Amino acid sequence: MAATGNRGLSSTDILTxxxxxxxxxxxRLAEICMVLNIDDTHLVAYSLKKLVAARLIVVKRQGRESHYEPRRVCRRLQLLSKVEHHEQDNEQVFSGSA
Structure with a gap:
């Protein structure tokens, strides 16, 4: 999907x-499959490989399990967007009461 800024991503990749x-x-892979209600884990595993190759997520090994996490840059953007949303909510609440 070109909307993400990365070519070659399918809708399954975006949902993943x-x-x-x-x-x-x-x-973990099993948790992602459960959330997406996908029984074929190989479909999600292939999507995860594509996302790792596109450097959108990182893999952290914990023992025998692989945990997939968003990159640190993505986490910072999420925190910044939360702060902006809270500031907008405060402006709407306080400006309406004046």
Whole structure:
């Protein structure tokens, strides 16, 4: 999908990326498959490989398990967007009462 700024990503790849980025927490392959309700783990594994190759996510090994996490830059952007949303909410609440 060209909307992401990366060519060659399918809709499954975008959904997988969203599942990994959700709450900026590392997730295992089984957890991602459960969230997306996909029984074929090889489809999600292929999407994860493509996302790692595109440098959108990173793999952290913990023992025998692989945890997929958003890159540190993505986490910073998420935190900045949360701050901006809270500031906008405060402006709407306080400006309406004056």
């Amino acid at each position: 990326l969203h599942a990994v980025n959700h709450r900026a927490k590392g997730r």
